[in-house]
Amino acid sequence: MTSPVGTSCTRAVVGRALAAIALAWSTAAAVAGQPVETIAAAARKVVKVYGAGGVRGLEAYQSGVLVAPEGHVVTVMSTVLDADDIAVVLDDGRRFRATLKGIDPHRELAVLALDGEELPAFVLDDAAPLGVGSRILALSNLFGVAVGDERVSAQHGVIAAFVPLAARRGAYEAPFRGDVYILDCTTNNPGSPGGALVDWQGRLVGVLGKELRSAASGVWLNYALPSAEVARSYREILSGQAIAPPSADARPMAFDPLALGVVLVPDLLDKTPPFVESARPGSAAAQAGLEPDDLLVAVNGRAVASRAAVRQALALVAEGDPVRVAVVRKGVIVECDLGPRPAGAAP
Amino acid sequence: MTCAQPFISSSRMSIGLGALVVGMLQAALPAAEVPAPVLAAERERIAAIERASQTAVAIFAGEAGGGSGVLIRSDGYALTNFHVVQPAGIAMKCGLSDGRMYDAVLVGLDPTGDVALVKLVGRDDFPFAELADSDLVEVGDFCFAAGNPFLLATDLEPSISAGIVSGVHRYQFPAGTILEYSDCLQVDAAINPGNSGGGLFDAAGRLIGVNGRASFEKRGRVNVGVGYAISANQLRNFLGFLKGGRLVDHATLGATVATDEDGRVVVSDILESSDAYRRGLRYDDEIVSLAGRPVRTVNALKNILGTLPAGWRVPVVFRRAGRRMEILVRLEGLHRPTELARLVAAEEAEKQGPPSPGGGPRSAAPPPVVLPDSLKDLYEARNGFTNHRFNLLERDRVAAGIAAASTWATPAAAWVMSGRLETGAPFRIVLSDTRGLIDLPTGTTDVDATGELDADPSPPGSGGLLAALLLWRRLVIAGPEKLGRTSYWGTQPRDPAALDAAGAADLVDVLETAAAAVEARFAVADDGGVIGIELWPAPDADPCDVRLEPRPAGQPGVIEVRHGDALFGRFFIEEFRFEPMARKPAGETS
Numbered sequence: 044m045t046s047p048v049g050t051s052c053t054r055a056v057v058g059r060a061l062a063a064i065a066l067a068w069s070t071a072a073a074v075a076g077q078p079v080e081t082i083a084a085a086a087r088k089v090v091k092v093y094g095a096g097g098v099r100g101l102e103a104y105q106s107g108v109l110v111a112p113e114g115h116v117v118t119v120m121s122t123v124l125d126a127d128d129i130a131v132v133l134d135d136g137r138r139f140r141a142t143l144k145g146i147d148p149h150r151e152l153a154v155l156a157l158d159g160e161e162l163p164a165f166v167l168d169d170a171a172p173l174g175v176g177s178r179i180l181a182l183s184n185l186f187g188v189a190v191g192d193e194r195v196s197a198q199h200g201v202i203a204a205f206v207p208l209a210a211r212r213g214a215y216e217a218p219f220r221g222d223v224y225i226l227d228c229t230t231n232n233p234g235s236p237g238g239a240l241v242d243w244q245g246r247l248v249g250v251l252g253k254e255l256r257s258a259a260s261g262v263w264l265n266y267a268l269p270s271a272e273v274a275r276s277y278r279e280i281l282s283g284q285a286i287a288p289p290s291a292d293a294r295p296m297a298f299d300p301l302a303l304g305v306v307l308v309p310d311l312l313d314k315t316p317p318f319v320e321s322a323r324p325g326s327a328a329a330q331a332g333l334e335p336d337d338l339l340v341a342v343n344g345r346a347v348a349s350r351a352a353v354r355q356a357l358a359l360v361a362e363g364d365p366v367r368v369a370v371v372r373k374g375v376i377v378e379c380d381l382g383p384r385p386a387g388a389a390p
Numbered sequence: 391m392t393c394a395q396p397f398i399s400s401s402r403m404s405i406g407l408g409a410l411v412v413g414m415l416q417a418a419l420p421a422a423e424v425p426a427p428v429l430a431a432e433r434e435r436i437a438a439i440e441r442a443s444q445t446a447v448a449i450f451a452g453e454a455g456g457g458s459g460v461l462i463r464s465d466g467y468a469l470t471n472f473h474v475v476q477p478a479g480i481a482m483k484c485g486l487s488d489g490r491m492y493d494a495v496l497v498g499l500d501p502t503g504d505v506a507l508v509k510l511v512g513r514d515d516f517p518f519a520e521l522a523d524s525d526l527v528e529v530g531d532f533c534f535a536a537g538n539p540f541l542l543a544t545d546l547e548p549s550i551s552a553g554i555v556s557g558v559h560r561y562q563f564p565a566g567t568i569l570e571y572s573d574c575l576q577v578d579a580a581i582n583p584g585n586s587g588g589g590l591f592d593a594a595g596r597l598i599g600v601n602g603r604a605s606f607e608k609r610g611r612v613n614v615g616v617g618y619a620i621s622a623n624q625l626r627n628f629l630g631f632l633k634g635g636r637l638v639d640h641a642t643l644g645a646t647v648a649t650d651e652d653g654r655v656v657v658s659d660i661l662e663s664s665d666a667y668r669r670g671l672r673y674d675d676e677i678v679s680l681a682g683r684p685v686r687t688v689n690a691l692k693n694i695l696g697t698l699p700a701g702w703r704v705p706v707v708f709r710r711a712g713r714r715m716e717i718l719v720r721l722e723g724l725h726r727p728t729e730l731a732r733l734v735a736a737e738e739a740e741k742q743g744p745p746s747p748g749g750g751p752r753s754a755a756p757p758p759v760v761l762p763d764s765l766k767d768l769y770e771a772r773n774g775f776t777n778h779r780f781n782l783l784e785r786d787r788v789a790a791g792i793a794a795a796s797t798w799a800t801p802a803a804a805w806v807m808s809g810r811l812e813t814g815a816p817f818r819i820v821l822s823d824t825r826g827l828i829d830l831p832t833g834t835t836d837v838d839a840t841g842e843l844d845a846d847p848s849p850p851g852s853g854g855l856l857a858a859l860l861l862w863r864r865l866v867i868a869g870p871e872k873l874g875r876t877s878y879w880g881t882q883p884r885d886p887a888a889l890d891a892a893g894a895a896d897l898v899d900v901l902e903t904a905a906a907a908v909e910a911r912f913a914v915a916d917d918g919g920v921i922g923i924e925l926w927p928a929p930d931a932d933p934c935d936v937r938l939e940p941r942p943a944g945q946p947g948v949i950e951v952r953h954g955d956a957l958f959g960r961f962f963i964e965e966f967r968f969e970p971m972a973r974k975p976a977g978e979t980s
Contacts, residue, residue, distance in 0.1 A: 079529065079531060136686065186605050188605075188616075191690075192687065193687070198553075198556055199553065199578060229613070229614050232605070
């Protein structure tokens with residue numbers, strides 16, 4: 044039982060924490076001025092990148108940061124860059140045709156080159172990571188809302204954590220496993236990847252990452268690659284070292300249906316059809332009425348043709364979200380609710 | 391975390407420890423070390439949020455949902471979104487942070503801009519927010535939203551979400567057929583469903599916008615750090631029309647633009663029937679500025695246009711073959727008169743669900759309006775209006791101003807104005823109940839004031855100066871009701887040619903009348919003085935455009951007359967006389 048004092052103590056602590064945040068804001072506001080000037084100066088070094096896409100939920104735009112006055116732009120490696128014609132639009136509206144200088148498949152970064160001179164650029168160095176709780180600003184062309192000489196969008200927030208990235212895109216794990224900034228700032232939006240993460244002095248702290256979900260919880264991640272990592276990647280790309288094959292770790296994520304009580308026939312072939320061997324007594328599968336010889340054909344609306352496909356489809360369901368499967372039983376399609384997906388089981 | 395452990399023990403023990411922990415925290419964060427400016431800034435912010443909270447309106451539309459609003463006047467006018475009031479209908483219940491519910495009535499709608507004006511009743515001292523100059527807002531400025539997200543304000547206290555301004559002058563394409571967000575403010579303060587219609591405030595608690603839209607994508611309908619607010623300056627431009635109970639339309643230039651290969655914004659198509667064409671704008675002309683604001687992208691042009699009401703005249707600067715030209719263009723409605731009403735009805739039908747299974751078309755008649763007693767005298771339906779009752783209120787307010795400012799005018803007399811033109815040549819104008827006459831160096835013209843005025847736009851080349859002045863005299867003597875079919879039009883810039891990028895436009899009231907087979911608009915200053923007349927002898931013709939510069943006594947001192955692109959003349963009045971209206975009308979030479 045919680046004592047009433049405990050509640051008031053908690054309240055006091057929370058109150059203090061809130062006061063500290065409020066003070067941090069007003070300190071900065073009163074002493075260092077509003078972030079207006081910081082944003083105005085830093086946004087000149089952020090660019091809008093346009094390339095392939097515009098179909099099937101793939102945007103044809105993203106963001107990038109200028110890191111060399113002669114026109115080097117660091118951005119994220121993505122399908123946007125799968126185009127013969129990549130355009131980069133500067134803060135002042137100038138439009139350049141960019142060439143792909145190289146990619147870093149490990150960190151999923153790319154460097155573009157423009158034919159520019161004396162362009163405003165961030166200093167890319169191996170600075171120590173910013174501490175958790177530091178205030179940051181995120182500058183990006185989210186939702187492609189800024190065009191021409193319109194300034195990219197600015198968002199504010201706090202560095203919430205500095206931890207190894209454990210993320211996935213679809214059923215695949217993201218190759219990079221190093222430390223990244225997790226942000227208390229909603230940067231996970233279309234067009235944001237490649238944008239700048241800066242501190243309140245306008246120094247480049249990191250580059251906003253691709254749209255990824257947490258491998259553990261399935262929630263969209265707001266994160267950025269730290270600038271030291273970006274600097275290493277930039278150097279490797281320029282020196283030609285970075286064109287390594289994708290990491291062998293980039294294998295599909297999987298979730299074992301056994302965690303729901305579904306026992307499938309042994310996986311003997313490349314594409315073993317997902318026939319149910321049995322439903323474990325007392326399990327969600329048993330309660331849902333799964334029977335031996337049921338053939339799984341869909342998991343949450345996604346067609347599954349093999350045991351491997353079932354494991355991948357289940358991995359796409361976030362922990363706690365309902366699992367609904369369709370099975371063919373004696374020639375008839377039957378739908379079964381297996382309840383919420385439990386926490387991740389080892390693949 | 392530090393205090394979680396010890397509190398399993400007795401409560402008395404816990405009190406001691408709790409106090410100790412709090413004490414330690416205080417020691418760790420001593421108030422004395424916080425710089426005074428920081429504490430002052432904190433106090434200011436708390437005060438600003440407190441003031442803004444009092445102006446926040448929680449709108450409840452029954453089962454249809456609800457949203458937020460913000461009070462902008464002490465007599466209960468509040469702004470909100472069209473899409474918030476649409477399901478509510480004419481009457482709604484509104485809660486304020488004082489814990490009370492108030493009846494409110496719909497006053498005006500701007501469906502294209504997603505804005506609605508409502509009026510709360512029951513008090514004449516409502517707390518209200520001051521509309522700021524939103525063009526001064528910069529990216530990075532602190533801002534906060536006060537509203538009713540997820541309809542959480544069951545105790546009527548608004549929720550506050552703070553953030554920074556992420557972008558200014560943003561353009562958001564129309565959602566469906568209407569609801570276009572032009573020149574809006576983008577914020578990272580959390581804007582969630584239910585925040586719609588609520589105020590966006592700056593650090594000082596001034597109203598910089600009305601929240602209405604957010605980019606929702608993969609997270610479902612919740613905040614993703616990208617919200618949009620209609621700018622205060624756009625709201626101000628439309629406020630007069632909304633207060634006049636109108637169904638307000640946005641503007642079009644009558645021309646489309648595109649970016650050419652050199653990045654210039656050029657006219658890609660133009661309607662020959664448009665005023666822009668009549669004033670000389672042509673295909674491939676490069677647009678330099680609109681309404682005093684530079685145009686560098688197609689978005690910029692859309693942004694500026696979206697903030698302007700139909701019917702305003704605005705300066706357009708364009709370049710052709712290296713020559714820079716400036717024209718004053720009257721903006722046309724984005725929709726045809728009945729089209730907007732039809733679109734609104736269609737949206738409503740969609741909101742209310744699919745047609746009946748019977749398959750027949752839905753009846754176009756709106757459900758009967760049931761008003762609480764407090765609102766019975768505040769609503770009148772009429773085609774083309776949202777609430778015609780408020781048009782009468784505004785018309786009468788302006789009429790009272792004109793009457794109060796016109797004590798100089800002797801009604802039962804002929805008005806005789808004489809003086810000189812710019813050239814030094816003399817002129818004389820006589821206006822009476824029965825006729826209007828003008829003596830110019832080029833000759834004398836007169837018109838019969840008792841009949842219709844459309845046949846003879848005299849004197850030649852003026853577009854109808856005598857008719858305009860005769861109607862002005864009638865308005866001043868008899869008021870708008872006796873003048874003809876007169877309504878409150880809205881507001882327009884005092885001097886359209888002076889519109890520029892800096893600050894909010896200086897707006898004056900406008901009355902619109904259809905009398906003696908002509909149509910006219912009168913611009914009326916705050917002091918009740920009529921400062922401008924536009925008279926159309928025929929609907930598609932260029933109007934006679936008269937500007938009246940009053941003397942301190944209230945009588946006109948200078949009359950400037952334009953027609954089309956030309957200045958007809960500037961009349962410097964040296965003497966203003968009242969003469970008895972003789973049987974032989976004054977001014978007739980024997």
